Amino acid sequence: MELVKEEFNNTYLELLNKIQSKKAVIGVIGLGYVGLPLAVEKAKAGYKVIGFDVQREKVEKINRGINYIGDIVDSELEKLVIDKKLMATWDYSFLGEVDAVSICVPTPLDKNQQPDLSYVVNSTKSIAKYLHRGMLVVLESTTYPGTTEEVVKPILDETGLVCGVDYFLAFSPERVDPGNKKYKTKNTPKVVGGVTKECTKIAASLYRNVLEGEVFEVSSPKVAEMEKIYENTFRNINIALANEMAILCNRMGINVWEVIDAAKTKPYGFMAFYPGPGLGGHCIPIDPFYLTWKAREYDYHTRLIETSGEINNYMPEFVVERISRILNKFKKPLNGSNVLLLGVAYKKDIDDLRESPVLRIISILEKDGAVVKYNDPYIPEFKYNGKIYKSEELTSDLLSSSDIVVITTDHSKYDYESIVGTSKFVFDTRNATKNLSKYKNKIEVL
Numbered sequence: 001m002e003l004v005k006e007e008f009n010n011t012y013l014e015l016l017n018k019i020q021s022k023k024a025v026i027g028v029i030g031l032g033y034v035g036l037p038l039a040v041e042k043a044k045a046g047y048k049v050i051g052f053d054v055q056r057e058k059v060e061k062i063n064r065g066i067n068y069i070g071d072i073v074d075s076e077l078e079k080l081v082i083d084k085k086l087m088a089t090w091d092y093s094f095l096g097e098v099d100a101v102s103i104c105v106p107t108p109l110d111k112n113q114q115p116d117l118s119y120v121v122n123s124t125k126s127i128a129k130y131l132h133r134g135m136l137v138v139l140e141s142t143t144y145p146g147t148t149e150e151v152v153k154p155i156l157d158e159t160g161l162v163c164g165v166d167y168f169l170a171f172s173p174e175r176v177d178p179g180n181k182k183y184k185t186k187n188t189p190k191v192v193g194g195v196t197k198e199c200t201k202i203a204a205s206l207y208r209n210v211l212e213g214e215v216f217e218v219s220s221p222k223v224a225e226m227e228k229i230y231e232n233t234f235r236n237i238n239i240a241l242a243n244e245m246a247i248l249c250n251r252m253g254i255n256v257w258e259v260i261d262a263a264k265t266k267p268y269g270f271m272a273f274y275p276g277p278g279l280g281g282h283c284i285p286i287d288p289f290y291l292t293w294k295a296r297e298y299d300y301h302t303r304l305i306e307t308s309g310e311i312n313n314y315m316p317e318f319v320v321e322r323i324s325r326i327l328n329k330f331k332k333p334l335n336g337s338n339v340l341l342l343g344v345a346y347k348k349d350i351d352d353l354r355e356s357p358v359l360r361i362i363s364i365l366e367k368d369g370a371v372v373k374y375n376d377p378y379i380p381e382f383k384y385n386g387k388i389y390k391s392e393e394l395t396s397d398l399l400s401s402s403d404i405v406v407i408t409t410d411h412s413k414y415d416y417e418s419i420v421g422t423s424k425f426v427f428d429t430r431n432a433t434k435n436l437s438k439y440k441n442k443i444e445v446l
Contacts, residue, residue, distance in 0.1 A: 011133055011134050011165065011166060012168075012198050012202070014134055015099060015100075015134045015135075015136060015168070015202060016201070016202060016205060018099055018134075019099070019100065019136075019202065019205050019206050019209060020205060020209065022045070022046040022047055022209065024047060024099035024100055024206075025047070025048050025049075025050065025097055025098045025099050025100075026039075026042045026047045026048070026049045026050070026098060026099070026100050026101070026102075026206075027049070027050050027051075027052060027094070027095055027098035027100065027101035027102070028042070028049065028050075028051045028052065028101070028102050028104060029052045029053075029101060029102065029103050029104060029105060029123045029126070029127075030052070030053060030103065030104035030105035030106070030119075030123070030141075031051045031052070031053040031055075031058050031059075031062065031088060031104075032058075032069075032104070032106070033069060033071075033176055033178055033282070033352070034104040034140060034141075034174040034176050035051065035053075035102070035104030035105075035140075036051065036062070036068075036069050036072060037069060037071055037072055037176065037184070037185040038102060038104060038140070038174075038185055039051045039086060040072055040076060040077060040080065040086065040185075041185050041186050041210050041211065042210050043080045043085040043086040044076065044080065044085075045209055045210040046085075047085075047210075048084075048085060049080075049085065049086045049087075050087055050088070050089060050094050050097065050098060051086065051087070051088040051089070052088070052089060052090070052092060052094070052095070052126075053088065053090060054090055055090075056090055058088070059088040059089060059090050062077070062081065062086070062087075062088035063081065063087060063088050064081075065077060065078035065079075065081040065082065066078075070178060070179065070350055070351060071176075071178060071179075071180075071184055071185070092126040092129070092130070093130065095126065095127055095129070095130035096130040096132065098135070099134065099135060099136065100135065100136035100137075100138070100206055101127060101135070101136070101137055101138070102138045102139075102140050102172075103120060103123045103124070103127075103137070103138070103139045103140060103141055103152075104140045104141060104174060105119035105120060105123050105141050106119050106141070106282070107119065107120060107141045107142055107143050107286075107290070108286065109286055109289055109290075113289055113293070114293060115143065115144060115289075115290050115293055117143065117147065117151060119141070120139065120141055120143065120147070120151065120152065121151065121155070124137075124151070124152050124155045124156065125155055127156065128155050128156050128158060128159055131156055131159050131161055131167055132161075132167075133161065133166045133167065134166075134167070135167045135168070136167070136168045136169075136170070136199075136202050136203060136206065137152070137156065137167065137168070137169050137170075138169075138170050138171070138172050138192075138203050138206075139152055139169075139170075139171045139172075139221075140171075140172055140173065140174045141174070142173060142174065142228050142229070142232070142283060142286075142287050142290070143225060143290060144225065144229065144290040144291060144293065144294040145222045145225040145226040145229070145291075145294060146222055146225070146294065147171075147221075147225060148169065148170070148171040148195070148221035148222075148225065149195060149220075149221055149222070152169065153169055153195065156169065163195050163196070163199070164194075164195055164196035164198055164199055168194065168195075168196075168198060168199040168202045168203070169194065169195045169199055169221075170192055170193060170194035170195065170199045170200060170202075170203035170221065170224075171192075171193050171194075171221035171224045171225055172190055172191060172192045172193070172203060172207065172224060173191060173224055173225070173227065173228030173231075174228075175188045175189075175190070175231075176188075178281075178347070178350045178352050179347060179348065179349045179350040185211070186211060186212050186213070187211070187212045187213045188211075188213045189213040189214045189215070189216060190207045190211055190213055190214075190215045190216070191215075191216045191218060191224050191227055191228075192204045192207060192215060192216070192217055192218070192224065193217070193218040193219065193220050193221045193222070193223050193224030193225075194220075194221065195220075195221060200217050200218075201217075204217050226291075228287070229287055229288065229290060229291045232283045232284050232287040232288060233287070233288040233291060233305055235273070235284050236279070236284050236285070236287075236288045236305070236308050236309070236312065237288075237304060237305070237308040238271070238273040239273050239274075239275075239276070239279060239284070239308075239312060240307070240308030240309075240311040240312050241273065241308075242256075242260070242273045242274055242275040243275045243276070243311050243312060243314075243315050244311050245259065245260075245275065246275035246446050247318060250322070250446070255445065256275060256445075256446070257274075257431045257434060257445060260272055260273075260274060274431070275315075275446055276315065276357070276429060276430060276446070277315055277316060277319045277357045277358065277361060277408050277429040277430075277446070278312060278313070278315035278316045278319075278357025278358075278360065278361075279312045279313075279315075279346075279355070279357060280345075280346020280347065280352075280354065280355045280356040280357050280358075281346050281347065281352065281354055281355055282354050282355065285309075285312065285355045286355065288302075288305045288308070288309065289305070289309065291305065292305050292306060315357060316357045316358075316360035316361045316364060317364060319357075319361055319406070319408075319427075319429055319446070320334075320361060320364045320365055320368070322427060322444070322446070323339065323365070323370075323404060323406060323427055324368075326404060326425060326427055326444055327403060327404060330403070330424075330425070332403055333369075334365070334368050334369065334370050335368060335369030335370065336369060336370070336371065337370050337371065337403040337404065338370075338371045338373070338401060338402045338403045338404075339365055339370045339371065339372050339373070339402065339403065339404055339406060340373050340374070340375070340392075340398065340399070340402035340404070340405045340406065341358060341361065341362065341372065341373070341374040341375075341406050341408045342374070342375055342376075342394075342405060342406065342407045342408060342409065342411075342414060342419070343358065343374075343375075343376050343407065343408045343409020343410065343411055343414075344356055344358045344359070344362075344374050344376045344379055344382065344389075344408065344409065345358075345376060345378055345379055345409050345411075346358075346409070347409065348409055348410045348411050348412060348430075349378070349411055349412050349413075350378060351378035351379055353379060353382055357408075358374075358408045358409065359384050361406075361408065362374070362384065362389075363384075363385065373392045373398070373402070374389060374391060374392065375391050375392050375393070375394045375398075376391050376409065376411070377391075377411060377413045377414075378411070379391060394414075394419075396422050399419060399422040399423045400422055400423065400424065402423065402424065403424060403425075404423075404424070404425050404426070404427060405419065405423040405424075405425070405426045405427070406426075406427045406428075406429065407419075407426065407427070407428045407429060407430055407432050407433070408429055408430070409430065410430035410431075410432035414432070416432050416433050416436060417436055417439075420433055420436055420439045420442055420443060421439065423442065424442075425442055425443075425444075426439075426442060426443045426444075427443075427444050427445075427446075428443055428444070428445045428446065429445075429446045430446075431445055431446070433445070
């Protein structure tokens with residue numbers, strides 16, 4: 001028994017020493033909005049980093065020093081590649097060279113709103129082929145409580161290596177907010193929960209060597225997994241409340257934005273959330289439903305989460321209803337009207353279309369016969385439902401010829417005074433025109 005304990009201590013201490021001395025080779029699977037910034041920060045901290053992705057275009061861009069993620073400084077990525085601190089590959093056999101690997105792949109919902117863990121499972125199977133003694137595996141993809149121990153661990157255990165003794169496994173939820181000017185991967189606090197205490201300590205040691213934000217250790221992967229779901233469920237529900245208030249305030253003839261501004265003067269007990277045309281992004285519209293799905297296993301129905309989802313999912317329809325009512329004031333039917341949407345990204349000042357509610361708005365408008373055009377300074381074109389859409393140049397002619405201009409994403413690059421001044425009428429779903437009181441007869445807000 002002492003021999004086994006001594007061997008375990010040696011494996012643990014050898015990996016810990018590699019991490020602390022920055023001699024460890026780090027792998028990151030999935031080079032998107034989460035994985036690439038993490039890979040860059042690990043390389044900047046002094047580690048040799050190998051990034052893995054099945055999309056060859058991404059791999060080739062990285063190896064040429066070309067950045068495609070807004071939150072990364074182009075010159076930093078280029079320098080890391082030149083200095084051979086960061087490389088990318090689609091060849092997963094390179095996993096045999098890494099001492100620690102993070103899984104940062106998508107965890108979408110399928111058409112039945114069920115968790116799709118295929119990316120996580122496939123990544124774990126790739127790791128299992130090259131899993132070796134003294135290796136750390138960290139899952140960062142947002143998922144339901146239990147995934148690390150119920151899905152990832154059994155695949156790795158099939159190798160015969162023992163978790164917490166031969167290899168180390170933890171969950172540390174990604175915290176990425178694209179476009180956030182203050183908080184990036186580097187300075188955002190991190191939560192880590194390992195299968196064993198040693199797993200937690202090893203993973204936390206790596207993050208402390210890389211990040212400036214505080215690293216919080218929790219007792220298990222399940223706690224860390226639930227923590228992440230709770231974060232996004234909190235936002236989902238509070239945004240749903242703001243959206244429901246917007247719907248009610250509109251019927252009562254009250255400006256919901258003024259209501260929120262008044263409410264947030266209270267220095268305690270209130271946190272401002274804002275309505276909008278719907279929820280977008282890779283987290284808030286999706287993650288709460290992972291918990292809803294998992295809760296069924298425990299014979300519990302998550303009523304509040306599902307109700308908030310219904311409210312948020314209704315917002316694109318509500319936006320179209322409002323557009324139709326506005327056009328009706330000018331004796332124009334929605335069918336045949338020229339509708340210009342400003343912004344298709346799911347939030348301001350980014351080029352991310354994932355789960356954008358604007359896509360649904362476009363779909364409903366076109367189904368009802370509207371002629372839809374869009375402008376987005378960050379998204380020159382995109383494909384949706386088999387159709388290619390291209391951003392129109394934002395000219396005076398385009399604005400003045402549109403029957404209604406709808407602000408769907410409040411990008412900072414827009415000159416809102418000029419837009420409103422040139423347009424026939426503006427429907428503002430983001431309160432971007434709040435300071436343009438002189439044009440109040442040409443504007444409606446959500």
